[in-house]
Amino acid sequence: MTLLETENLVKEFGGLVATDDVNLTVEEDERVSIIGPNGAGKSTLINLITRRLDPTSGDIRFKGESIVGLEPHQVVQRGVSKSFQTASIFPDLTVRENAEIAALAAERGAFGFEFLKHRDSLTDVHGVARDTLDSVGLLDRADTIATDLPYGDKRRLEIGIALASEPDLLLMDEPTAGMSPEETKSTVDLIERVKRDHGLTFVLVEHDMEIVFSISDRIVVLSRGGIIAEGTPDEIRGNEAVQEAYLGGVEL
Amino acid sequence: MSLLSDVLVILLNGLQQGAIYVLLAVGLSIIVGTLKFVNFAHGALYLVGTYAGLFVALNVPLSNGKLAEWGFSSFGLDIGFFAALIFVPLFVFGVGLLMERYLARAFYDRPDTDQILVTFGLAIVVQELFRVLFGSNSLPFEQPERILSFGSFAGLPVSGPIALPIVGNFPQWRLWVIGITAVLVALVYLLVEYTDFGLVVRAGTRDAEMVRLLGIKITRPYIVVFGIGAALAGVAGVVGGPLNVVNPTIGTNILVPAFLTVVIGGVGSIAGAVLGGIVFGLTTAALVSFAPAWSQVGLYAIAAIVLLTRPQGLLGDEEVTP
Amino acid sequence: MSEKDANPSAKDALVGGTLFGRWEKLRGREGTVVGITAILVAVFPYLFARAPVVSGFLQGYQSLATLILIWGIFAIGFDLLLGYTGLLSFGHAAFWGGAAYAAGIVAKNVSGDPIVMVVSGTLFAVLLAWVLGFLSLRRGGIYFSILTLAFAQMFYYMAASPLAFLTNGENGLTGVEVGSFLGVIHLEADVPSIGGMLLGTWLYAFVGVFFVGAVAVAYRILNSPYGMVFRAIRENEQRAEFVGLNVWRYKLMAFIISGGFAGVAGSLFTIHGAYVPLQSLFWTESGDIVVMTVLGGAGSMFGPVLGVGLYLYIENIVSTIQALTIPFTGIVLVRDFGFYWHLLLGVVFVVVVWVVPDGLWGILNRLRELAVDLGSKAAKRLRARSENGGGGQ
Numbered sequence: 001m002t003l004l005e006t007e008n009l010v011k012e013f014g015g016l017v018a019t020d021d022v023n024l025t026v027e028e029d030e031r032v033s034i035i036g037p038n039g040a041g042k043s044t045l046i047n048l049i050t051r052r053l054d055p056t057s058g059d060i061r062f063k064g065e066s067i068v069g070l071e072p073h074q075v076v077q078r079g080v081s082k083s084f085q086t087a088s089i090f091p092d093l094t095v096r097e098n099a100e101i102a103a104l105a106a107e108r109g110a111f112g113f114e115f116l117k118h119r120d121s122l123t124d125v126h127g128v129a130r131d132t133l134d135s136v137g138l139l140d141r142a143d144t145i146a147t148d149l150p151y152g153d154k155r156r157l158e159i160g161i162a163l164a165s166e167p168d169l170l171l172m173d174e175p176t177a178g179m180s181p182e183e184t185k186s187t188v189d190l191i192e193r194v195k196r197d198h199g200l201t202f203v204l205v206e207h208d209m210e211i212v213f214s215i216s217d218r219i220v221v222l223s224r225g226g227i228i229a230e231g232t233p234d235e236i237r238g239n240e241a242v243q244e245a246y247l248g249g250v251e252l
Numbered sequence: 253m254s255l256l257s258d259v260l261v262i263l264l265n266g267l268q269q270g271a272i273y274v275l276l277a278v279g280l281s282i283i284v285g286t287l288k289f290v291n292f293a294h295g296a297l298y299l300v301g302t303y304a305g306l307f308v309a310l311n312v313p314l315s316n317g318k319l320a321e322w323g324f325s326s327f328g329l330d331i332g333f334f335a336a337l338i339f340v341p342l343f344v345f346g347v348g349l350l351m352e353r354y355l356a357r358a359f360y361d362r363p364d365t366d367q368i369l370v371t372f373g374l375a376i377v378v379q380e381l382f383r384v385l386f387g388s389n390s391l392p393f394e395q396p397e398r399i400l401s402f403g404s405f406a407g408l409p410v411s412g413p414i415a416l417p418i419v420g421n422f423p424q425w426r427l428w429v430i431g432i433t434a435v436l437v438a439l440v441y442l443l444v445e446y447t448d449f450g451l452v453v454r455a456g457t458r459d460a461e462m463v464r465l466l467g468i469k470i471t472r473p474y475i476v477v478f479g480i481g482a483a484l485a486g487v488a489g490v491v492g493g494p495l496n497v498v499n500p501t502i503g504t505n506i507l508v509p510a511f512l513t514v515v516i517g518g519v520g521s522i523a524g525a526v527l528g529g530i531v532f533g534l535t536t537a538a539l540v541s542f543a544p545a546w547s548q549v550g551l552y553a554i555a556a557i558v559l560l561t562r563p564q565g566l567l568g569d570e571e572v573t574p
Numbered sequence: 575m576s577e578k579d580a581n582p583s584a585k586d587a588l589v590g591g592t593l594f595g596r597w598e599k600l601r602g603r604e605g606t607v608v609g610i611t612a613i614l615v616a617v618f619p620y621l622f623a624r625a626p627v628v629s630g631f632l633q634g635y636q637s638l639a640t641l642i643l644i645w646g647i648f649a650i651g652f653d654l655l656l657g658y659t660g661l662l663s664f665g666h667a668a669f670w671g672g673a674a675y676a677a678g679i680v681a682k683n684v685s686g687d688p689i690v691m692v693v694s695g696t697l698f699a700v701l702l703a704w705v706l707g708f709l710s711l712r713r714g715g716i717y718f719s720i721l722t723l724a725f726a727q728m729f730y731y732m733a734a735s736p737l738a739f740l741t742n743g744e745n746g747l748t749g750v751e752v753g754s755f756l757g758v759i760h761l762e763a764d765v766p767s768i769g770g771m772l773l774g775t776w777l778y779a780f781v782g783v784f785f786v787g788a789v790a791v792a793y794r795i796l797n798s799p800y801g802m803v804f805r806a807i808r809e810n811e812q813r814a815e816f817v818g819l820n821v822w823r824y825k826l827m828a829f830i831i832s833g834g835f836a837g838v839a840g841s842l843f844t845i846h847g848a849y850v851p852l853q854s855l856f857w858t859e860s861g862d863i864v865v866m867t868v869l870g871g872a873g874s875m876f877g878p879v880l881g882v883g884l885y886l887y888i889e890n891i892v893s894t895i896q897a898l899t900i901p902f903t904g905i906v907l908v909r910d911f912g913f914y915w916h917l918l919l920g921v922v923f924v925v926v927v928w929v930v931p932d933g934l935w936g937i938l939n940r941l942r943e944l945a946v947d948l949g950s951k952a953a954k955r956l957r958a959r960s961e962n963g964g965g966g967q
Contacts, residue, residue: 027892050816076818088816090809102800105818115800115831116791118604122799165817278929290716318913358928364716365662366927369868370860373924412867466643508727508857545735552728556709559721563712 001028002064003133003169003201004049004080009058011044011225013140018044019055021107025171026203031195033212036222037246041176042205043085045222046171049203050082051075073110081167085174087154091147095138096129098146098157102164103128134199136160136190152183156190163194170202176211184208193213210227213237221245260419262537268495270533271433275488276506277513277525278437279481282444285520286453286477289356290364292371294510296378297482301344301489303382306393306498308336309490316387327386333410333490333526337432340490341483347452348482352475375504376524382500395425395494429491436487440480441522449473509551516558518568527566596912604797607875608790615643615782620772633891635772635773637846641780642883643785644842645866649878650792651835652863658875659828660808664860665722669833671855673840675733678747679851686753688761688780692841699837700830702729707829709823714811722855725726728950730855747850755780761845781842785922788835793829793875799820804828836863865923871935888915 004026011019018041028031047053049060051072060067067075076082090098094239103125108114119125133139136156143151146157148227155175162170175191176184187209195215206212212219212233220238221229223245229236236242280294306312311328314320319327329335355374359367395411410428413421446451452473496502513532517524532551539547558566614767622634646919655661677695684690710721733741742746754760761777763769773779796799803824806814815821844850853859862885870881892898898911908914 002622006882065636071820072815073818076816081818082816084813084816088813090806090813092809093805097802097805101802101814101819104819108799110818110820111823112799115795115798115827117798119802120798125799155595161817163814224937284716290719365656365658366662368662368664368716368719368929369864369927370924372864373927376861376865376920377917377924380920384914384917418800490694504857508720508724512724515717515720515724545738548731548734549728549736552724552731555721555724556728559709561711 002026003028003062003237004185004203005061006045006049007059007061007063009045009060010047010056011041012046012056018227020059022222022225022227024164024220024227027200028168029201029213031202031217033206033216033219034205034222035209035212035219039224040222040245041224041225043173044225046082046203046205049075049171056244071107075155076105076165076167077110079166080164080171081165081169082171083159083162083173083175085177087147087158088150089154089157091145093146094142095133095144095146095149095157096142099129099132099160099164100231102124102161103132103166106164106166127183128166132164135194136163143226152179152186155179155183155187159187159190159194163198168201170200170224172202172204172206174205174207176206184211188215254418257419258541260416261422262541263418263534264422264426264430265540266537267430267530267533268439268533269536270529270531271429271534272488272506272529273513274437274496274526274529275433275491276508276510277517277529278440278522279387279484280510281514281517281520281522282453282477283481284514287356287360287474288477289360290367290371291356291481292368292457292507293351293374293378294371294481294485295503295505295507296375297344297347297485297503298489298492298506298510299378299382299500300347301340301384301486302393302493302498302502303489304340304343304486305333305336305490305493306391308339309333309396310394312391314386314391316389317383318388319385328485332399334399336490337399337487344486344489345413345479345483347486347556348479351482352478356478373405375507379504384523388499390497390499393493393498414474425494429495432487432491433483436484437522437526440484444522449476451475451476488506512551512555514565516555516565518565521567524565524567530568584651604790604793607852608786608795611789612786615785616772618643619774619778623774624771634887636778636900638886639774640778640781640846640888642886643781644839644846645863645882645886646879647785647788647842648836648839648863649867649870649882650788651832651839652867652879653872653874654795654804654835655793656864657834657865657871657878658801658808659804659825659962661809661825661828662711662719662864663722663829664719664724664857665710665724665831666832666836666863667855667857667859668722668726669699669703669836670734670840670843670852670863672702672729673837674844674850674854675741677841678750679827681750681752681844682747686751687757688752688755688845691752691845692784692838695841696834697839697842700834703830703833703837704826707826709835711825711829723860726855726860727857730852730857733850733855734857741850741852746852747844750844750848750850752845752848768870777846778920781846783837788838789875792835796875800824800827805850808846832852865919868931869923869926871933872931874935874939877933877935882936885919888919 002025004024006022006024009019009022009024014017020041022036022045024045034045036042043081044053051067051070051074053197055068062075062078062080067078070078090101093101097247104122107124107128108122130139131242133142136159138160138161141153146154148184149157159175162172172191176187179187192215195202204212205218216233218230219233220227221236221239221242228241229239266418276294276298280291283289283291283294294542307328309328309330309332312329313322313326355370359370397411409424411425412423414424414427416422444453470555481503509532515529516531517526517528535550535554536547539550617635619639621628622632622639623629623636648666652663652666655663656948664778673695676698677691680694681691706722709725713721734743752761755776758760759776761775763776765773765776765779769779773782803814803819806819807821807824811821837959840854866881866885867878868881869884870879871877893915894914895911896909898905898908899906908918926933932939
């Protein structure tokens with residue numbers, strides 16, 4: 001089944017075309033990586049899908065229904081979750097509370113009127129939060145204030161928050177950016193494990209080719225806003241257009 | 253009195269009223285737009301401008317407050333209004349530089365609410381300081397008779413009525429206020445649109461991060477932007493002084509209309525601030541003539557309508573989430 | 575600070591066992607908080623206005639005690655918005671003053687029953703908060719503060735002139751006659767016997783019940799899903815949206831709830847004074863609640879109440895002293911204090927925002943933690959010494 005689909009998606013900033021007629025499909029249970037040189041429009045594409053940006057034209061469909069016109073939180077409620085490039089967490093709350101907030105949104109919806117209900121009674125939320133923290137390996141640090149975590153753990157928590165939203169599709173924007181080699185390795189292990197345990201569909205934006213080629217089912221190559229190639233890791237490795245884009249371009 | 257002349261009088265009064273808002277709003281707008289700094293003490297700069305203008309231009313007797321208690325029976329250099337128009341903006345420019353350097357800069361990286369809170373606190377401190385020194389009562393700020401009088405040159409008459417076609421007699425000083433404002437705003441506009449300094453300001457308004465990445469040292473333009481904004485508030489204080497009462501609360505009272513002018517015009521847009529100021533001025537003037545009870549309410553009603561229909565302001569760019 | 579007040583669960587595991595730990599656990603429980611609040615409310619006017627020695631030193635009086643509780647309710651609600659959700663409103667005078675007028679107008683035209691007055695004032699404030707919140711939250715960040723300020727000012731000017739037939743304009747709403755509670759109890763009468771010694775008037779008891787209720791409701795809200803979401807919005811609004819929360823509606827709810835608290839307080843203010851000054855709608859009232867909340871400590875349950883107490887105490891009692899001296903000494907800090915107090919308050923406010931954003935409550939908390947820390951270190955050292963065999967130097 002096709003989970004995500006963009007149709008002739010275009011985004012212009014002033015005169016600059018950041019996303020140029022992109023037709024992207026992601027099937028259920030697929031692991032897709034989006035790569036491309038700096039400024040190729042990877043983050044813009046992610047931001048369009050999460051509704052952080054409005055497309056200039058074109059359509060985005062999730063599970064067959066258009067999500068253009070929805071608010072970001074509605075997209076999340078439909079089942080698209082995103083982990084940010086930086087550790088976007090709730091710094092002064094505990095690790096547990098960080099996960100609970102995401103779980104609350106997943107279990108109880110975008111909004112409710114339960115302002116006189118004690119949160120100790122939200123057993124479903126506590127359960128989801130605990131399971132998530134367990135799967136990202138932060139359960140033993142659940143009572144730590146998030147800002148006191150080392151950077152690598154903050155990024156783990158960031159991924160944990162995205163997972164606690166119980167997504168069908170997880171968009172990961174450079175999950176290893178700014179990490180040390182060890183942190184990168186443990187994050188890759190985490191992604192592998194999540195992939196195995198949760199059977200999650202995800203779209204990964206990543207610079208590190210080693211990671212991309214090791215964990216993707218399919219790779220989509222963007223350059224100057226448009227898709228120039230897509231295929232299995234092996235197909236992409238030998239693709240001339242891709243080499244041209246990376247090696248013949250201004251940078252690299 | 254014909255209907256046409258009534259309308260023209262309202263127009264002129266509206267422009268004069270709007271001029272003060274424009275001077276404050278242009279300064280606020282470039283500060284908020286470029287520095288992303290919310291200055292609730294902008295009205296305090298207006299207050300400082302008014303009292304400084306009074307001090308330079310005239311010599312008024314003091315009867316209240318600590319200064320009087322300490323034996324100062326009067327206050328002022330009495331060297332004329334034109335001198336005030338020159339010296340006060342320079343002085344308030346300096347105050348602005350100090351404010352940027354020692355207050356604002358410590359708060360650029362702190363949440364908006366902290367910026368608002370600390371400048372609000374500063375506004376209280378300034379207001380109370382003036383209350384302590386000069387008392388709560390109003391001081392007389394007479395309209396200047398003439399400006400630019402040197403030795404044998406009698407100067408230009410600026411007070412009293414002037415005969416205009418159709419309108420008939422109109423207080424001359426109000427036209428001067430409109431004129432001075434127009435010249436100053438035009439200067440700021442040229443500065444921002446056509447100089448390298450302005451380029452940095454405009455780029456900073458759009459994307460401060462980008463300017464920083466391009467390696468332009470942004471601290472200096474920042475402090476100058478703050479100074480210019482402050483100087484404009486100072487001018488507003490000087491030219492507005494003779495038109496309104498002068499007491500320690502004028503700064504905080506004018507802050508709300510000034511901010512609203514910025515918001516309905518569109519933050520960071522000089523043209524927007526001018527348009528917003530004119531809209532407010534005209535609305536107030538019209539309501540004063542036709543429905544005086546509603547004259548103060550109208551301004552807020554207009555703001556509500558604009559924000560409901562165009563949240564980014566009349567001439568503001570649509571907000572782009574970075 | 576706040577986290578510890580509102581979230582005992584995290585701390586439980588750590589402290590446990592010891593006497594102090596048991597107290598910590600108890601302290602976090604809802605019933606304990608409400609119970610202690612009730613006790614404090616009951617003894618406050620006695621200590622403040624009637625107790626030997628203490629009250630002589632404090633120079634408090636009954637009516638000020640009532641006023642402190644009223645503003646305290648206002649501050650607790652305001653802090654839900656500022657301290658917990660991170661939204662700085664400069665327009666809460668509209669809800670405080672609006673409710674005060676609504677309660678007064680209802681009393682004059684419909685019924686002077688105090689309950690009817692509180693209900694109608696609060697309802698009015700809630701509806702108004704819904705409308706103003708809807709308008710002001712359309713633009714985020716800095717615009718929110720400016721817009722709330724602007725719309726509140728609009729109501730001030732409306733009450734001043736076009737609506738003067740209802741509000742009595744500049745003179746304020748006079749001639750409000752507050753009826754008796756349940757038709758039998760006159761609020762200005764003293765509570766009989768021991769209750770009278772503690773509480774003083776029925777009015778204080780009436781207000782006190784609302785205050786304890788406000789604490790209970792606020793505490794419950796902070797421990798509900800809303801409390802979690804509010805803090806999430808304060809910490810990282812974008813992330814909250816991207817976990818699938820409708821941030822806009824939660825913010826609106828925070829605004830309405832805090833407007834409701836301001837409404838209860840405003841209505842009680844009318845009952846307390848039987849008069850509504852036009853000033854109660856002016857933006858300086860909004861400024862006052864901001865100052866009180868931040869001075870006391872935004873983001874904590876009782877910090878703002880402390881701020882209220884301090885502010886009103888200085889405004890009404892300390893400001894009447896000619897020279898501010900250091901207690902029990904003859905050293906004069908400020909001569910002519912009544913003249914300078916507002917200026918000094920402004921300076922203190924700036925310093926607090928700059929240096930200790932968690933206010934007085936934050937300072938007290940840090941002192942308490944320091945004491946606990948020193949205590950446990952001393953205990954450890956003692957234990958170590960005894961393990962070393964009663965150790966000499």
